[in-house]
Amino acid sequence: MNQSIFILISLLIRVSATQAQPTVGLNTVNRSVESTVAEKAPYTSKATEAPFYIKAYGFYSLLTPGTEINYSGSQSQISSPTTYKPINTHLGAGPRAGIGVGVIVSDFINVGIDADVLIGTALKVDNNVFVGSGSTYSFYAISTNTTLRVLSIIPNITFKALSRPAYYIYNRLGLVGGLVLDYKTTSNVLETPTKGAVTTSVGNTTYTKNSLALGYQAALGIQFRLSQSIRGFAEVVAYNQSFKPREVQNTTTSTKSGVATLQNSTTEFKDQGDYNKSNPYEQPSYNVAINSVGIGAGLVVRF
Structure with a gap:
């Protein structure tokens, strides 16, 4: 048991x-x-990263495709041919500076809006020519200086092509609407005749009315992490913009033998008009291109 x-x-x-x-x-x-x-x-997930950002950037134009080419002329004496050569500077060349805000929609898309100012580089043209024939002629030394400043608003979307923890490569597309802040040409003319007194003239051509400078922007760049909330970026940017002058004011002051003469005129640019009309004069409308391709760089702060 x-x-x-x-x-x-x-x-x-x-x-x-x-x-x-x-x-x-x-x-x-x-x-x-x-x-x-x-x-x-992980200590911090992507979902908790700041979705909003502000940025500040600078841009410098290296190329100005499709813009008007200006030429300088030179003549050594009245019997010599007048030679000419193109001016390297075009409208749209030079620096821009801007700021922007945006939101990170997903791991692959950002949307934002930028505002920048085309500071530009002055367009300078010199012409030194003789006018007349025989023993009666004058030598003209003509120097013109054109400046252009445009404020542009650019709503845009950014697509991330390659994303890594420390950096990402992207391309950006945007629509550009620009307001022409300043567009004018100043001319200085020195007329030296074979007989008689020298005449000096100063002319100001100010485009007082202009259409919006419309177009688009495309960029390819890289953004890299500098700290938890600060990033740096570098990019290649192309701007395509154009506008139509609507009205121009011309003022010329000429001085000869101590006597000054002032002349004023106004010209309107229209799609249809009358060549014979005066005060104001009428001329056909035309486009002014301010295209540029260059490099940009800046900082992004996420918050």
Whole structure:
């Protein structure tokens, strides 16, 4: 009897041990998985990064495709041919400066709006020519200086082509609407005749009314992390813009033998008009292109 009880107790112990073993193993595995997940969990996820940003940037034009080419002329004496050569500076050349705001919509798309000012580089043209024939002629030294400033508003969308933790490569497309702040040409003329007094003239051509400078912008760039909230970027940018002058005011002051003469005139540019009309004069409308391709760089602050 005692032997039978001993055998029965031994069998119960073995069964209990066998049933308890999977439970212990499962608890061990669960604790191991929880430990691993806890160790691999990131400190900060992308979802908690600041979705808004502001930026400031500068741009400098290297090329001005499709813009008007101006020429300088030179003549050494009245019997010599007049040589000419193109001017390297065109409208749209020179620096821009701007700011922008935007929001990060997803891991691949940002949308924003920028505002920049075309500061530009003055367009200078010199012409030194003789006018007349025989012994009666005059030498003209003519220097003109054209300046243009445009404020542009650019709603845009950015597509991230390649994204890494430390940087990403992107391309950006935007529509450009520009307001012409200043567009004028100043001319200085020195007339030296073979006989008689020298005449000096100063002319100001100011485009007082202009259409909006409309177009588009395209950019390819790289943005890189500088700190948790600050990024830097560099990009190649193309601007395509044009506008139509609507009205121009001309003022010329001429001085000869100490006597000054002032002349004023107004010209309107229209799609249809009358060449013979005066005060104001009428001329056909035309486009002024201010295209540019160059490099830009700036800083982005996320908040």
